[in-house]
Amino acid sequence: MAVTVEDARRLTVEFCRIYPGARRLAFKFRRSTVELYGERAAAVPKGMQGGYLSRSREHAQAALVGRVDVPVDNMQDHLDFVLTLRHEVLGHYGANTFNPAEKRDLLAGIIAARQEPTLLALWQRVDALYASQSELVRAEEVFALVCESVTPPQISSNVVELGDAAFRETCLSGARLLRAADLAAIGAMVAHGLRTNAREQKSFPPHGEVLERLEAGDPGDELGQTPPHVPNLLGPGVLGSLYAPRSVRGVAVAPHDDERRRTAGPR
């Protein structure tokens, strides 16, 4: 069943009833990427399902802190559209409701768990689909994909406790590897915060090409912070030393092959 722009608007109204925090975003729906971006459409895949843009820190107090774009002709049906909203709003915008240090820990936890059996297939697809993107961008995509599985009935009264416990055990203390269910619990915690308006954007990734900046040795900006006091211990040309795979339960997690290739020499 095709999805029209009007369908998309009504579904978004409904989505925002469930997640009032999503009203902090603007929504731009058109039939195609060409209608969305004009001659700049060549910069995105024709099959693009959705996109999320964050405004910069200077707009932190603005009524609208970002925008979700959807070319509705690329939706198979209404569920496809709702999954896209969950992906962009709960996933990408939701990731920015962690403060920069928390977001860094979340993404580092996801990266450390790239071989974890319940996340392995997701990571493999994200690696294939986002081969040119940084580990951080890919980790956020893993989170956003998992957030598609968060449904309103899962947002129970103890969801904050469950999500917070999962976040602390897997991302903050590194006591154990993150599993898909942990990530879903963290996603549900974020969804609860957008439902109750308890969460708002705390990280403000700036505009521009993230990968180039990271490879220039400025990993903090992608997370919406600039840490002048944090040196890139590995030097220019090396992706975020802050995000080097961590040791979990005393077992060092090997860098991903793509990261090895990127760090081995010039681009």
Add this chain to the structure above:
Amino acid sequence: MATQPLSTEGINPHAPLDEEPLPTFIDDDEQDLPDLDRVPAHVSVTNLRREFGWQDGEPLDNGIEPVQKGS
């Protein structure tokens, strides 16, 4: 023929719209947020259902396996 509900989130989509603030829709490019006059740095190109045959509401506790395409 029964009308297929628009909702997929279990909420009545036909509730009056004037009882609540509406989301902001950018209908006219002239009204777009000026600093967001650009394409997203990265975009979503698939979803759990398309890629993994995942069913809405299905838990991810045991992980998911990719859909075999074009056998």
